[in-house]
Amino acid sequence: MTAELGHIAxxxxxxxxxxxxxxxxxxxxxxxxxxxxxxxPAARAQFLFLLTAFVCxxxxxxxxxxxxxxxxxxxxxxxxxxxxxxxxxxxxxGSMLLWATILGLWTFAVTLFSRxxxxxxxxxxxxxxxxxxIGIQLFILxxxxxxxxxxxxxxxxxxxxxxxxxxxxxIHPPMLYMGYVGLSVAFSFAIAALLGGSLDSxxxxxxxxxxxxxxxxxxxxIVVGSWWAYYELGWGGWWFWDPVENASFMPWLVxxxxxxxxxxxxxxxxxxxWTVLLAIFAFSLSLLGTFLVRSGVLTSVHAFASxxxxxxxxxxxxxxxxxxxxxxxxxxxxxxxDSAHYTLFSKENLLLxxxxxxVVAAASVLLGTLYxxxxxxxxxxxxxxxxxxxxxxxxxxxxxxFLLAGxxxxxxxxxxxxKALVKRVAYVFEASLVLGIVLVVTLLDRSDFVTMAGLSxxxxxxxxxxxxxxxxVKLRANFWDGLRAQSPSVYGMxxxxxxxxxxxxxxxxxxxxxxxxxxxxxxxxxxxxGPYAFRFQGVKDVVGPNYRAKEGSFQVLKxxxxxxxxxxxxxxxxxQRNTMTEAAISPGLLRDxxxxxxxxxxKGAWSVRVYYKPFxxxxxxxxxxMMAGGALAVSDRRYRLMGRRAEASEGAGVVAAS
Amino acid sequence: MRMRFVIPLGVFVIMxxxxxxxxxxxxxxxxxxxxxxxxxxxxxxxxxxxxxxxGDANLKGQVSLFNVxxxxxxxxxxxxxxxxxxxxxxxxxxxxxxxxxxxxAALGWLEQFGNPYLTSAFDxxxxxxxxxxxxxxxxxxxxxxxxxIRYKQTGPITEQVWTETLFPxxxxxxxxxxxx
Amino acid sequence: xxxxxRRMVMVGAVIAGVAVAAFLGLTAxxxxxxxxxxxSQVSNGEAPKGYPFRVGGLxxxxxxxxxxxxxxxxxxxxxxxxxxxxxxxxxxDLFREGQGIISIGQMNEQGTFVxxxxxxxxxxxxxxxxVGDALKKTGQMPINYKDFQK
Numbered sequence: 001m002t003a004e005l006g007h008i009a010x011x012x013x014x015x016x017x018x019x020x021x022x023x024x025x026x027x028x029x030x031x032x033x034x035x036x037x038x039x040x041p042a043a044r045a046q047f048l049f050l051l052t053a054f055v056c057x058x059x060x061x062x063x064x065x066x067x068x069x070x071x072x073x074x075x076x077x078x079x080x081x082x083x084x085x086x087x088x089x090x091x092x093x094g095s096m097l098l099w100a101t102i103l104g105l106w107t108f109a110v111t112l113f114s115r116x117x118x119x120x121x122x123x124x125x126x127x128x129x130x131x132x133x134i135g136i137q138l139f140i141l142x143x144x145x146x147x148x149x150x151x152x153x154x155x156x157x158x159x160x161x162x163x164x165x166x167x168x169x170x171i172h173p174p175m176l177y178m179g180y181v182g183l184s185v186a187f188s189f190a191i192a193a194l195l196g197g198s199l200d201s202x203x204x205x206x207x208x209x210x211x212x213x214x215x216x217x218x219x220x221x222i223v224v225g226s227w228w229a230y231y232e233l234g235w236g237g238w239w240f241w242d243p244v245e246n247a248s249f250m251p252w253l254v255x256x257x258x259x260x261x262x263x264x265x266x267x268x269x270x271x272x273x274w275t276v277l278l279a280i281f282a283f284s285l286s287l288l289g290t291f292l293v294r295s296g297v298l299t300s301v302h303a304f305a306s307x308x309x310x311x312x313x314x315x316x317x318x319x320x321x322x323x324x325x326x327x328x329x330x331x332x333x334x335x336x337x338d339s340a341h342y343t344l345f346s347k348e349n350l351l352l353x354x355x356x357x358x359v360v361a362a363a364s365v366l367l368g369t370l371y372x373x374x375x376x377x378x379x380x381x382x383x384x385x386x387x388x389x390x391x392x393x394x395x396x397x398x399x400x401x402f403l404l405a406g407x408x409x410x411x412x413x414x415x416x417x418x419k420a421l422v423k424r425v426a427y428v429f430e431a432s433l434v435l436g437i438v439l440v441v442t443l444l445d446r447s448d449f450v451t452m453a454g455l456s457x458x459x460x461x462x463x464x465x466x467x468x469x470x471x472x473v474k475l476r477a478n479f480w481d482g483l484r485a486q487s488p489s490v491y492g493m494x495x496x497x498x499x500x501x502x503x504x505x506x507x508x509x510x511x512x513x514x515x516x517x518x519x520x521x522x523x524x525x526x527x528x529x530g531p532y533a534f535r536f537q538g539v540k541d542v543v544g545p546n547y548r549a550k551e552g553s554f555q556v557l558k559x560x561x562x563x564x565x566x567x568x569x570x571x572x573x574x575x576q577r578n579t580m581t582e583a584a585i586s587p588g589l590l591r592d593x594x595x596x597x598x599x600x601x602x603k604g605a606w607s608v609r610v611y612y613k614p615f616x617x618x619x620x621x622x623x624x625x626m627m628a629g630g631a632l633a634v635s636d637r638r639y640r641l642m643g644r645r646a647e648a649s650e651g652a653g654v655v656a657a658s
Numbered sequence: 659m660r661m662r663f664v665i666p667l668g669v670f671v672i673m674x675x676x677x678x679x680x681x682x683x684x685x686x687x688x689x690x691x692x693x694x695x696x697x698x699x700x701x702x703x704x705x706x707x708x709x710x711x712x713g714d715a716n717l718k719g720q721v722s723l724f725n726v727x728x729x730x731x732x733x734x735x736x737x738x739x740x741x742x743x744x745x746x747x748x749x750x751x752x753x754x755x756x757x758x759x760x761x762x763a764a765l766g767w768l769e770q771f772g773n774p775y776l777t778s779a780f781d782x783x784x785x786x787x788x789x790x791x792x793x794x795x796x797x798x799x800x801x802x803x804x805x806x807i808r809y810k811q812t813g814p815i816t817e818q819v820w821t822e823t824l825f826p827x828x829x830x831x832x833x834x835x836x837x838x
Numbered sequence: 839x840x841x842x843x844r845r846m847v848m849v850g851a852v853i854a855g856v857a858v859a860a861f862l863g864l865t866a867x868x869x870x871x872x873x874x875x876x877x878s879q880v881s882n883g884e885a886p887k888g889y890p891f892r893v894g895g896l897x898x899x900x901x902x903x904x905x906x907x908x909x910x911x912x913x914x915x916x917x918x919x920x921x922x923x924x925x926x927x928x929x930x931d932l933f934r935e936g937q938g939i940i941s942i943g944q945m946n947e948q949g950t951f952v953x954x955x956x957x958x959x960x961x962x963x964x965x966x967x968x969v970g971d972a973l974k975k976t977g978q979m980p981i982n983y984k985d986f987q988k
Contacts, residue, residue, distance in 0.1 A: 598928030791917035
């Protein structure tokens, strides 16, 4: 029954989405308030039905209802309950339902925090979100129904893919989807503004907090995904530039550009058309990511696209949503006028250059991701594009972004004085350059240009962020008053830029000073890696809920003292007949030690891979800093004031109407 | 309408065209060197009766499907109802290659879900599968009257694959003269 | 600055950015494309000499020989031709005789494929793409190149 209930709830949600899109959009166009008023209740009802559907699927999983095909293929009665809950988004159908539910959640949030919006604008925003809902739910209902029954019901399920039986992987998809789908809010605001012809700075102010929150989730999703890849895959790598990762990274780059561009549009009324275009791009890339991952067009030689109809559906959906938006943009954008005046060297233009660089970076990732498809389509052979391409293209584009991130906060709006700026930052610039080189030469045993440049750049970011904050604080007589007078968004920006510095330090040091060895070790033998020695003590058998494992025991010694005990596993999952390597890691702020077991060789010996990875944690720490910065910026009073002011004007509206 | 505002749309349209072509292509399609070659020789015990054998000679004389399956294979279960339909319709004889399986498990599977195969060969260690270039399960070979492999379907046979690819090919092959 | 000048600066910046990225992209591509060849193509001499490519096929039964330490030798076949492969390191979890694998590396003078990376396919069960996507990241699917940069 539960599955049928879920199916019915999903159909009801689809009906609500039709209502939510149809009447309000028509009403806003024709000026019919009653039609527009349908938007809010329809959106809320839609979310309720989606939630019901989602909960129904959860219940089917928790109760081990293997008569539901999706449950049977992705769960097993020996799977721990926690993973059964997460198994809902372990494969295609369920993750699409999660996508739809999260879209419902964002829509619901818009209905709650929309008091400052005019009725017409709200109707349009919800209407556009309803259109997206219609597309995705139609997709689920026609090609990917998670509630389908299997007759006769198998007695046991096929189990969740062991790779996904892990904490990181259970939270990664929901966070990523919160980010992806959250960008639909900024997108809907942009489309609504284009439809209504009211592309003003109020529109940018409404979009900003929504975009920031989506960006925070997206950042978190990517950080968790990378962390998971690092410890779960047993290779010690944290980013592989594979199409699935790129699919999440491209929207992130564009969303980052969008956040900066929205600031300009809100404060200065400039770049309106560009900002709208970015909002369209950001969500389009989220959809494209979904298409690439779900259609199987980019999956490799042996993965299997089960159903080409799905790919075709998403492609048509993508074409309608993105094609429609870009057509609307082409029609409406020429009428929009930028009122702002600014000179060549101004904050506006520096942010514009930052934007262009971020978009170019996203485009180069897109090119690398789609290139194999392009060549295959032209019949030029089956190829793949590896990380060397991405590193070669990416580093030179990112370097000026970091340089600008240090400068732009100190340049005023409208008109900056390039000479004065150079004078102010010269010391910081020189100091970070010298310090970067000195650090590399003295502290690290091997010096190379990339590390020096990277460290100097990170120091520059830190120094300039400090200088920028200091010069703002200095305006007040008292230092503490000065600190307190700064808005949360200033601190947010500073923290996010510091996050970029922390990330950069992690990347350059872990990339260039990591060491690894693959060796054959018999019990009692040890392998040396830098200042550490890994001693292999033997293997014992371990039994988990749905797997058996060989667990190795390793001692890590530095000098004569044992600094870590590591127990990597080689697991054998019973149902899926999969072997999995579980690496063991000793984490630290300054270094990670990492052991993964290969295969048993003769006489109790194993092939073993050991890593020493300095500053590894900084990569993710940087991401967390950026998120915290975003959160601070969202908490800014200006956005809350906006709500109050709106309440006041709503009251005024009632008075005027009565 | 000024041109620069149309550029994004133009770029997007070109991209969609390529994505559309990409959808038609199969990134997984590994060119099989066996198409057009005589079926590799083998002789294996049958699943149901180990004392009897099944070999490439049995595939000659009529157009047949040679379906690689296993009881541990999830996609085979998905494909199975369609194979049952085909066997009931008696359009074409279906033979099975039971790949890297255990005999009891295989027999249990056939008993529970039905047996669409005239005969299944039992390839426990997968050696015959390798000779046939089997990458995974399910795979299905179309073998013509002379015992030549004419097509390989990778992954489950669906109704669409059947109506669009396999059935037209089979009709053509059935019309071929053996002597020609 | 007049709006017209401003626009010129914007357009100039965009063009410069795109030009630089295109240049970087194209030079990077030239070096970083990895073509896929079957053992038949390799034995016909179609595969490139002197730079890396991917070769895919099934591991021949009984061909896997462990050398001293972590060195391994095995043969890869597509049924029509066979290529000998050597590899030093840990084979993926799902590497087995009779399995489909992809390896990345170069041919040496003796006609042996020296692999820098070996990727094994999940199992013989054809799977839906999302599982494939996840598996690909484990080195059980032929898309990653983590060792390749070294």
